[in-house]
Amino acid sequence: MEGLRTIVAAIRQHPGTGQVRRLVAFLGGLYNGPRFPFDLTELRSLDGELASACLDVLRYDYFSQAEVHTWGVIDGDELNAQLESYGLYYAAQQRRIGRELYRERFGEDGHPDEGCSA
Numbered sequence: 765m766e767g768l769r770t771i772v773a774a775i776r777q778h779p780g781t782g783q784v785r786r787l788v789a790f791l792g793g794l795y796n797g798p799r800f801p802f803d804l805t806e807l808r809s810l811d812g813e814l815a816s817a818c819l820d821v822l823r824y825d826y827f828s829q830a831e832v833h834t835w836g837v838i839d840g841d842e843l844n845a846q847l848e849s850y851g852l853y854y855a856a857q858q859r860r861i862g863r864e865l866y867r868e869r870f871g872e873d874g875h876p877d878e879g880c881s882a
Contacts, residue, residue: 767820768837774814775838775846783810788846790818794825794832795843799856 771787778784786806793802807815825832833840847853 767817768835770817772838785850786810788850791832791843792847792852800852
């Protein structure tokens with residue numbers, strides 16, 4: 765839980781920074797991974813304290829029975845506002861539209877060359 769407190773404090777104290785965008789994306793991945801996928805290599809761009817906090821949150825989440833926004837540190841409204849302010853809802857919508865257009869063009873089975881390497 766202390767890791768989540770560290771992350772949320774950084775988000776609130778340093779809005780607009782690259783580290784905070786990564787932290788918001790990390791929380792989005794915990795909140796709804798399919799909608800907000802998070803590339804774990806992004807953790808390399810965080811300072812040591814924040815990267816450790818993210819790993820602590822992952823460990824806590826492994827045993828948790830509840831969503832990250834119900835742990836009492838950040839509520840769903842604030843988390844959703846952060847996801848929106850950093851463009852993560854827009855990116856999720858772009859991915860959804862892209863998938864729909866791809867299926868429309870190539871069908872449910874996808875392009876015949878999909879998955880083949882040159």
